[in-house]
Amino acid sequence: MADNIARVFADAIATDPTRPLLTWYDDSTGDRTELSGATLANWVSKTANLLVDEVGLAPGTPAGVLLPPHWQTAAVLLGCWSAKLTVLDMPGTADVLFAAADRFDEAQSWSADERYALGLAPLAAPLRQVPPGFADYVVEVRGHGDHFTPQPGPGPTDAHLLARAEARADELGIERGARVLIDAARYPDPVDWLLAPLTRAATVVLCANLDPTRLTNRQNSENVTHTLP
Template identity: 40%
Template sequence: MTATFAADARTPADLLRSALDGDPARPLVTFYDDGTGERVELSVRTFDNWVAKTSNLLQDELNANPGDRAALLLPAHWQTAVWLLACWSVGVAAAPGGDPEAADLVVSGPDGLAAAQACSGERVALALRPLGGRFPQRPSGFLDYATEVPAQGDRFAPYSPVDPDAPALEIAHDGTVLKLTGDETMRHARAGAARLGLGPGDRVLSTLSYDDWEGLEAGLLAPLAAGASVVLCRNSEGLSTEQWERRTESERVTLRLG
């Protein structure tokens, strides 16, 4: 079934549109932070709304243009997934774990703020707090994502169509850096979905980082290419076998990675 879902999609943003045309009420991204006890579940429609708002922020407030490069200093988190799809919706190349100094803009969580200072372009900080909360005090030199995004529009249209043959992703893989266009990203994602045996209705639980291809494939791109959904777990090292079993059952997980 992976070969038939969104067969004409040439960018990851196309996949999200295809998911909306299917069952927009189904869960797409479920996120656990076992350090805080947070659980967030986003349907396709809700996830798309966050992507639209973030895309409008990128395009209209941060003046990001197709061909720009965004360093994403973020963990595997539901907001990171939103930022990736927003970059691809605008035509910005996403570089998870990339060098901020070489980027046109940087998006950072609390742990990456010092490194993010090296970016001479726009800087956005994510508190990664439960319920998408803002920083108690905005980091100097950064926009607070949680403060800026609510006022953005709920629908997004790029000023120019996204070119599937333009750079879309730079990510670590096997000791090197993959540099992929949107179309190449799609082909890699579909190959991953086929290798993992994913299809519509599957639920992939991942504890892997988004800073390399294996983690991004498992925790976002392969499930998205297959019409499946993801359960992202962060700070979960201390969970017992029994706790993992309960979560796997309650979330109807069909594949666990990491």
């Protein structure tokens, strides 16, 4: 097992970077977004470059993430971990903060110099109106480089998170190379919907507002091998 999250992610996509790694559904909007390992890696690299080159953050710097399960959340989290930042999800002091549009009020309790807003819209559309004090993540991140080389070794929380992810992969029955369907409402912890599958080089079908009447068809159309209970 690799000793850091960036390495686990790289290993998970190394065999076939073109295969669908994370497929996102929102049954309330009809949105479907499919990202290959290479495409997600591109977003992760851009995010890490934003954090290191533009914001100038050093390893261990706290980053606040107020985001639900979503493919853009995967890019933000993996970008933060690639930059060796410490990700926080409880109110506190952070040097950078990422917040979903419906959590801007909550974001006011955070002390952060750099703030990025995410509308989580289909096709990564930008926000129609960016709140004061925030920059639009999808606009800002696009201008950064497609490649990022993480510093060697683990980040400050990698060992703890990977140990949790390994344990959860066992508990949830995720086998190596599986294609896993996950109800985002039932498994909001990124250890469950993101890191546990990555430790098994599994691919994910992540569903928000899951319509039970569509479940069987989706399992078949997406070649799902395991659905989290």
